Amino acid sequence: MSESQSVTFVRAMLRKGSSVLGASPADEAPDPDSVPDWRYREDSADSMLMRAIRYSALGPIFYRVAAFPKVYIGFAVSNGSAGIVPVLSTTILAVLLNVVAVWWVVRGRGIRAKTSGRLMYADLAVGVLLTTVVAVAAPTEIQPFAIDVAWTWLVGTVALWTLSFGLPATLVLLIGAFPFRAFLTWIGGLPLDHPLAVSRSVGCMIALVVAMVTTAGILILLGVGTRFALGIGMRRGQRAERLRTQRVMHDSVLQALEAMGLEAPDDDSAAAERLAELRAAARAQAVELRRELVGPDAPSPRGLTADLAEVATEMARDGLRTQLVAAETEEDYRLSHARRTAIRDAVREALRNTVKHAGTKQVVLRVEESDGGIAVIARDQGTGFSMLERPPGFGISQSIMARLAEVGGRGTIDSHPGRGTRVTLWVPH
Numbered sequence: 001m002s003e004s005q006s007v008t009f010v011r012a013m014l015r016k017g018s019s020v021l022g023a024s025p026a027d028e029a030p031d032p033d034s035v036p037d038w039r040y041r042e043d044s045a046d047s048m049l050m051r052a053i054r055y056s057a058l059g060p061i062f063y064r065v066a067a068f069p070k071v072y073i074g075f076a077v078s079n080g081s082a083g084i085v086p087v088l089s090t091t092i093l094a095v096l097l098n099v100v101a102v103w104w105v106v107r108g109r110g111i112r113a114k115t116s117g118r119l120m121y122a123d124l125a126v127g128v129l130l131t132t133v134v135a136v137a138a139p140t141e142i143q144p145f146a147i148d149v150a151w152t153w154l155v156g157t158v159a160l161w162t163l164s165f166g167l168p169a170t171l172v173l174l175i176g177a178f179p180f181r182a183f184l185t186w187i188g189g190l191p192l193d194h195p196l197a198v199s200r201s202v203g204c205m206i207a208l209v210v211a212m213v214t215t216a217g218i219l220i221l222l223g224v225g226t227r228f229a230l231g232i233g234m235r236r237g238q239r240a241e242r243l244r245t246q247r248v249m250h251d252s253v254l255q256a257l258e259a260m261g262l263e264a265p266d267d268d269s270a271a272a273e274r275l276a277e278l279r280a281a282a283r284a285q286a287v288e289l290r291r292e293l294v295g296p297d298a299p300s301p302r303g304l305t306a307d308l309a310e311v312a313t314e315m316a317r318d319g320l321r322t323q324l325v326a327a328e329t330e331e332d333y334r335l336s337h338a339r340r341t342a343i344r345d346a347v348r349e350a351l352r353n354t355v356k357h358a359g360t361k362q363v364v365l366r367v368e369e370s371d372g373g374i375a376v377i378a379r380d381q382g383t384g385f386s387m388l389e390r391p392p393g394f395g396i397s398q399s400i401m402a403r404l405a406e407v408g409g410r411g412t413i414d415s416h417p418g419r420g421t422r423v424t425l426w427v428p429h
Contacts, residue, residue, distance in 0.1 A: 015166045056222055058105055060159035060215070064098045067152045075149050079142045086137035087146050090130050094153055097126070120164050124173070127153035128180070135184040143188035144200035147181075151204045155211045162215040170212050177208055243402065280317075304335055304374060305367060307344040312365065315351045319361050322351065326367035335374060339407045339427040343376060346411060349399040350378045350423045358382025358421060373409070373428040381420040400425070 072091040076084065131150040138146035154177070162170045181204055185197040192198075305326045312322035335343075347365070354363050360382035367376050400411045400423075409427035 015168060055105065056163055057160060058102060059218065060156040060163070061098050061101050061105070063159065064152060064156040065095055065102070067155070068094050068149070071149045071152050075145050079145055082142050083138040083146045086134050087149050090134050090150050094130065116164070120161060123160060124157050127157045131184060132187070135188045138188065140189040143190060144185070144197050147184055147188075148200060148204065151207065155207050158208045158211040159215040162212050163219060167212070167216060174208055174212065177205065181205065304340050304343065307340060308347060308365060308367065308376065311344060311348045311351065314348070315355065318355050320351060320355050321362045323362070323364045325364065334429045335427065339409065342403050342407045342409065343374070343425055343427050346400045346403050346425050347376055347378065350425070353396070354378070354380050354382065354421070357385070370426060373426055375424060375426045378423040378425075379420065384415045384417050384419050384421050386415075386417055
């Protein structure tokens, strides 16, 4: 996001609140007038982002839970038992309501944007009702202090409105708070110019302004931080998708083409048979490539041993004889689908490297428990190679090492010229 786009985005956030975050990330700043409203829309495609943004409402709610007892204690210390019944009752009710709100935000499945707007007005109505009741019920001489306690709800309301609707709507709320605070003083029996009433009224209004400004700052940090995080996530996702595409091309199309290009002693005498083999290999690779394009395999009830047996059968078409040493156990079925798929594909790449580079047509594949996971060791007695003279290519670095690392596993290769190659692949349970 460029500097000008960032400025435009910040302005949109302040004007419309968190709804701007509901836009899908793009190269350009979103049009605030065309942005879908994020509030509690569980039917959105970016439901995880929507849920994360929804949690921003917890800030003002937690503020109320903590501030009400604190303000009440200050009131009780200054005024003793005077007005304790309405003020204490308001404090207990407010804390309980906000605890329920915390539980709902964290555990609830969410509501649609239109309903959430109504909840914002309902929240405002609760604050108006609580402060009005306290203003009427509290003794006249301590009424301004009693209003300060109930006013804590409206401070949270201002923060919620800033998050939800943006600064213009909150400024309207602030303008309306001036006559409302004067109304509270009047119904409590004090003159509007009473020194105590004036000083406490000014304090209440300052609290609302501080809440609005602080929340606006949080809103900017939330918005810009979220957009930058999304940008980083998108770039990493694009890189991961490129690597996946490269693996698919390397592990299927490229390997098939290289196998088809290998010469066989009976190419001339058995041309028809060789042509049939090539066609069969082409069809098999087409099926595999189509499966990769469609998406990941559906979870299979089979264990890892069955998957490796299928890979060994597949490699037999290229002339590789694989001796599989394994016994199916409960641990074999504990592997997640992602880890089982990763180690299966890594084994396939290791066996293909044996066919192409080892100079042997035999390999031993052993499956064993190791370090709280499953290890698959592929051992051949081929020509081997020097790890210093032949650095790892794409097949080793990406199709084996990176693939296992993505699921928390690892791979090691031990090879020396004339002594064969040992490939150890490991994934945790």
